Amino acid sequence: MKQRKLQSLGQGKPQLITKAVTHIQLIEVNPGKLAALDALAPVFLSLCQQYVTFFCTEQQPDKFHPPVFRTLLSERWHRVAIQQAAGIAQSWRTNREQAHQDYLEELEAYQEQQADATQSLQAQEPVWKEWDVPTLQQTCIQANANVVLLEPSQDSTFDYWLKISTLESRQVLLVPVKLAAYHRQVLKGKIINTSVTLNKRNTGWWVTLSYDEVVPIQTAPSAPVVGVDVGIANFLTTSTGKHYGTFHGKMRERQKRDREKRRRKAKLRKCLEKKGVKKLPSTSSKSGQRLIRHVRQEINRAVNECFAEHLDVQFAYEQLSVATMKHKARAMNAYMRASNLAYSSQECSVCHYPDRANRPDQQTFCCLVCGFQTHADLNAATNIERRVGDMELRACKVRKEVKALLLSRHQIWKQQNGWP
Numbered sequence: 001m002k003q004r005k006l007q008s009l010g011q012g013k014p015q016l017i018t019k020a021v022t023h024i025q026l027i028e029v030n031p032g033k034l035a036a037l038d039a040l041a042p043v044f045l046s047l048c049q050q051y052v053t054f055f056c057t058e059q060q061p062d063k064f065h066p067p068v069f070r071t072l073l074s075e076r077w078h079r080v081a082i083q084q085a086a087g088i089a090q091s092w093r094t095n096r097e098q099a100h101q102d103y104l105e106e107l108e109a110y111q112e113q114q115a116d117a118t119q120s121l122q123a124q125e126p127v128w129k130e131w132d133v134p135t136l137q138q139t140c141i142q143a144n145a146n147v148v149l150l151e152p153s154q155d156s157t158f159d160y161w162l163k164i165s166t167l168e169s170r171q172v173l174l175v176p177v178k179l180a181a182y183h184r185q186v187l188k189g190k191i192i193n194t195s196v197t198l199n200k201r202n203t204g205w206w207v208t209l210s211y212d213e214v215v216p217i218q219t220a221p222s223a224p225v226v227g228v229d230v231g232i233a234n235f236l237t238t239s240t241g242k243h244y245g246t247f248h249g250k251m252r253e254r255q256k257r258d259r260e261k262r263r264r265k266a267k268l269r270k271c272l273e274k275k276g277v278k279k280l281p282s283t284s285s286k287s288g289q290r291l292i293r294h295v296r297q298e299i300n301r302a303v304n305e306c307f308a309e310h311l312d313v314q315f316a317y318e319q320l321s322v323a324t325m326k327h328k329a330r331a332m333n334a335y336m337r338a339s340n341l342a343y344s345s346q347e348c349s350v351c352h353y354p355d356r357a358n359r360p361d362q363q364t365f366c367c368l369v370c371g372f373q374t375h376a377d378l379n380a381a382t383n384i385e386r387r388v389g390d391m392e393l394r395a396c397k398v399r400k401e402v403k404a405l406l407l408s409r410h411q412i413w414k415q416q417n418g419w420p
């Protein structure tokens, strides 16, 4: 069971979650029963791939795009392929756009540090590497009722029948579906969505069913707002002054070791390359991947703990949504980006003066102008909390605009408080 959709929190609309029921195997009552499905799969997949490439490179993804490629599939199956490809291309485009945005922000921060000479010696200019168009590798068919119909079985031996249209016109494949006890338990009283997903693995064909669940809003719009700062030293710091999770200690050590290991490997590669070795050892490491997984788990834990302790509040956070962070777990990126969160860690929460020098070290915030001093994360969380309803600030598109706005607010603060 996995959660697929989670709408943004606190928008006043009830949230709709699509829950998937996976691991239902299609039963092959007699050998060769699923041959028609096996024959359809590669034709479907190659058509779907054509549209994925098309929607990633030539046209905006459009589920209702008129057919442009030839195929043996029926018109209905053709439509299903277009729809599935549009979905894949859309999320590819969104993720690519987000990654590119991250890159631009990192680049801007890098150039800024270069300009004011605060750059560390090891700092390297970020490089953008264009993404490859996704390749469909596993057989996955997201079908709708036009081509795959799920019908309750009258017979007690099976729970459902799947009626699958095949490559042969008017030939329908009838496959029995038998649910496990826990599947039945989960689906009890639910309205199953008409779209089903078919997956082919080595072990045969599997079907995924899904249903929608409306989640009532648990937080009143008037509930107090708590700001959350996302950082490295502390994954989460709330404006109520609590910390959750940290990247220090053991994890930090592991990360350092991993980085060293990768560097050594990269050196070795270079060396072998010069000597004309064709097959080079990979620079990615098992321990590195384990580390990433571990960091994700730690962040999830921090998020859950923080949620559990703040049941009746609305959370305010910048740029990255906690839901996305939790579920898509682009966690490594999240904390990289967090360091760039438009000056929320550099801005003085009293006089608005934004300056990197306001933070003499990771933990301390000390304003160069007004002298306000506090824990650095608490200062950032306070800023983020205040930015919730700050439309002027939210309208800023790039870091430069944020900085200009904060400086103008700082001037106003100075005038109002009788500074020269």
Ligand SMILES: [Zn+2]
Residues within 6 Å of the ligand: 348, 349, 350, 351, 352, 353, 367, 368, 369, 370, 371, 372
């Ligand atoms: Zn200040």
